[in-house]
Amino acid sequence: MMTLTKRKTWFYFIPYGLWLGLFVIAPLALIFYQSFFNLDHHFTFSNYANYFQSLTYLKMTLNSVWYALLITVFTGLISYPTAYFLHGLKHRQFWLLLVILPTWINILLKAYAFIGIFSQAGIANQFLSFIGIGPQQILFTNASFVFVATYIQIPFMILPIYNALDDLSPAFINASQDLGASGWQTFQRVIFPLTLPGVKAGVQAVFIPSLSLFMLTRLIGGNKVITLGTAIEEHFLTTMNWGMGSTIGVVLIVAMVIVMLLTGDQKPKGGTPR
Amino acid sequence: MKRLMLLIIGLLAICGLLGYSSQQLERSSGSTGSRVLNLYNWGDYIDPKLLTKFQKETGYHVNVETFDSNEAMYTKINQGGTHYDLAIPSEYMVTKMKRAHLLKPLDKSRLTGLNNYDSRFMNESFDPNNRYSIPYFWGTLGIIYNDKTIKPGTVDHWNDLWSSKYRDQIMLIDSARDIMGMALITQHQSMNATNPTVLRNAENKLNALAPNVKAVVADEIKMYMSQDEAPLAVDWSGEAAEMLANNHHLHYVVPSEGSNLWIDNLVIPKTAQHENAIYAFLNFMSKPENTAQNAEYIGYATPNRKAKALLPKSVRADRQFYPDNTTLDHLQIYKDLSPAKVQLYNDRYLEFKMHH
Numbered sequence: 001m002m003t004l005t006k007r008k009t010w011f012y013f014i015p016y017g018l019w020l021g022l023f024v025i026a027p028l029a030l031i032f033y034q035s036f037f038n039l040d041h042h043f044t045f046s047n048y049a050n051y052f053q054s055l056t057y058l059k060m061t062l063n064s065v066w067y068a069l070l071i072t073v074f075t076g077l078i079s080y081p082t083a084y085f086l087h088g089l090k091h092r093q094f095w096l097l098l099v100i101l102p103t104w105i106n107i108l109l110k111a112y113a114f115i116g117i118f119s120q121a122g123i124a125n126q127f128l129s130f131i132g133i134g135p136q137q138i139l140f141t142n143a144s145f146v147f148v149a150t151y152i153q154i155p156f157m158i159l160p161i162y163n164a165l166d167d168l169s170p171a172f173i174n175a176s177q178d179l180g181a182s183g184w185q186t187f188q189r190v191i192f193p194l195t196l197p198g199v200k201a202g203v204q205a206v207f208i209p210s211l212s213l214f215m216l217t218r219l220i221g222g223n224k225v226i227t228l229g230t231a232i233e234e235h236f237l238t239t240m241n242w243g244m245g246s247t248i249g250v251v252l253i254v255a256m257v258i259v260m261l262l263t264g265d266q267k268p269k270g271g272t273p274r
Numbered sequence: 275m276k277r278l279m280l281l282i283i284g285l286l287a288i289c290g291l292l293g294y295s296s297q298q299l300e301r302s303s304g305s306t307g308s309r310v311l312n313l314y315n316w317g318d319y320i321d322p323k324l325l326t327k328f329q330k331e332t333g334y335h336v337n338v339e340t341f342d343s344n345e346a347m348y349t350k351i352n353q354g355g356t357h358y359d360l361a362i363p364s365e366y367m368v369t370k371m372k373r374a375h376l377l378k379p380l381d382k383s384r385l386t387g388l389n390n391y392d393s394r395f396m397n398e399s400f401d402p403n404n405r406y407s408i409p410y411f412w413g414t415l416g417i418i419y420n421d422k423t424i425k426p427g428t429v430d431h432w433n434d435l436w437s438s439k440y441r442d443q444i445m446l447i448d449s450a451r452d453i454m455g456m457a458l459i460t461q462h463q464s465m466n467a468t469n470p471t472v473l474r475n476a477e478n479k480l481n482a483l484a485p486n487v488k489a490v491v492a493d494e495i496k497m498y499m500s501q502d503e504a505p506l507a508v509d510w511s512g513e514a515a516e517m518l519a520n521n522h523h524l525h526y527v528v529p530s531e532g533s534n535l536w537i538d539n540l541v542i543p544k545t546a547q548h549e550n551a552i553y554a555f556l557n558f559m560s561k562p563e564n565t566a567q568n569a570e571y572i573g574y575a576t577p578n579r580k581a582k583a584l585l586p587k588s589v590r591a592d593r594q595f596y597p598d599n600t601t602l603d604h605l606q607i608y609k610d611l612s613p614a615k616v617q618l619y620n621d622r623y624l625e626f627k628m629h630h
Contacts, residue, residue, distance in 0.1 A: 039613045039614055039617065056621075056624060056625050056628055059628060060628065115494070115497070119498070119501055119503050120501070120502060120503050121501060121502065137442070137488075139489070139503070140488055140489040218448065218490075218491060218492065219491070219494060222445075222488065222489025222490060222491055223448060223489060223490035223491065223627050224489065224490075226624070226627055226628050230627075231624065234450075234620055234624065237343070237345060237346075238345070238450065238616070238620055239613065239616050239617045239620045240345070240613060240616075241613065241617055244617075
């Protein structure tokens with residue numbers, strides 16, 4: 001009996017195991033392996049040495065982290081109140097669907113739509129002219145890059161926060177109010193700490209992809225913001241230096257692991273009352 | 275559950291129907307069987323009417339597949355599993371494919387019309403004696419300006435771009451070789467220079483241009499220039515032709531002190547299977563009237579001397595796309611550089627991009 005269930009469990013593991021092996025472990029191993037080869041296909045550590053000695057790459061890394069941070073902060077500032085508001089609405093499933101809807105549209109199309117909005121003759125500048133400010137340079141600025149990236153990431157932040165709010169039992173809020181807490185205190189002491197896992201999941205979902213954005217940096221940022229994604233694209237497509245491209249990939253993966261560890265669920269410490 | 279099943283069955287039925295009808299369409303257009311030619315081309319880089327004409331004349335049906343960069347095309351042919359009969363790489367890629375043994379030599383005895391071509395574009399260093407390639411179109415790298423804000427004649431040379439008048443007004447094509455090459459020309463260096471100090475100097479020169487650079491973009495540059503987003507751009511003549519067609523305020527200049535000359539070429543990859551169709555097509559495309567028709571459709575400059583003579587005077591006398599001989603003499607063709615040298619170019623270029 002025991003062996004039968006065990007065998008059954010193993011059977012169910014096969015698709016998951018195959019998927020994990022083929023599409024997660026194998027690519028990661030390949031990237032790691034490639035990063036130790038130079039242009040002549042010789043084994044070397046020089047890619048890593050180059051990376052950490054090059055001012056260009058270090059600056060680029062700093063750029064990537066900084067912009068990913070900005071994007072995440074802005075996304076969070078918009079998403080939390082939005083999720084909170086949506087959660088209190090009557091037909092909330094419908095409103096939530098509207099938030100998710102844009103994610104069904106290809107990111108490239110959305111980027112091109114923004115080019116139309118932000119360009120010299122675009123709607124944004126027509127409005128600025130109308131209210132008397134006059135046309136401004138909006139495209140190819142760091143602000144427009146952060147704006148569009150934030151817009152694209154918002155649904156990925158709203159969703160986990162919304163789910164966390166959904167999981168929150170109203171009993172906690174009632175209890176807090178019964179015990180005399182003000183609205184703000186309830187939010188600060190009860191709602192926010194209990195939905196923090198949702199925020200963390202949202203941060204992971206936004207910060208990590210933002211680290212390696214490259215299409216937007218060119219289309220909206222006009223290559224004025226250079227992130228590690230740009231460098232990887234160049235190494236794989238133009239210079240064909242897969243080793244260096246993989247090295248940057250490994251650095252990004254390490255950065256992602258760090259973010260995961262920082263935002264992951266901490267184990268409750270021994271003495272904490274639950 | 276029932277609804278899910280219904281959905282799946284519905285989707286399968288639609289796929290089956292689409293598959294069946296596309297097969298019917300293919301059969302009716304005669305693309306099955308051995309009388310075909312598989313052409314691997316850039317997107318929208320041949321007049322579709324010519325393909326119909328070719329099929330009517332010879333009975334061969336042309337299947338066109340497209341690529342968007344020389345490197346992508348190279349990778350696909352190199353990895354095998356494809357059956358392309360003809361491909362259209364740029365000049366440096368011809369060298370690279372030749373070196374990788376990916377090309378079949380041309381059988382000159384089966385070619386008619388080779389003498390229609392202008393000797394200026396034949397027997398180039400990338401393929402001596404045209405053993406493997408026939409030129410298809412050629413073009414240059416140059417400056418596009420908008421006469422709404424830039425007076426014609428004020429930006430005729432690369433160095434004019436560095437003027438402080440043009441702060442934040444220039445768009446550059448995102449291509450390491452071309453932008454570095456432009457800087458090299460202003461310093462009287464070869465566009466194929468590989469000396470690290472020379473390239474470092476070129477980067478410094480570009481860094482001085484940075485305040486004038488509005489953006490470094492790719493294909494979108496056509497759209498931006500057509501919409502008056504910037505008054506100046508550095509791009510290829512082919513892209514410029516398209517911009518000029520969309521916006522009559524735009525003009526194209528090839529600086530007379532020097533620039534890049536690029537040539538796209540017809541080659542036969544190792545994977546080719548339909549010899550007869552290939553030579554029928556090459557000879558068809560060398561005929562002046564067909565080449566001229568193609569050149570009018572694409573808007574690029576043709577290397578076919580006799581075809582050029584058939585073009586309307588306004589086209590063939592257009593100095594923007596058929597520069598005079600002095601300018602032509604100063605144009606340089608890119609050599610295929612070793613990966614390490616390509617890396618050097620890209621590193622310097624990346625640093626320039628980081629700079630602004």
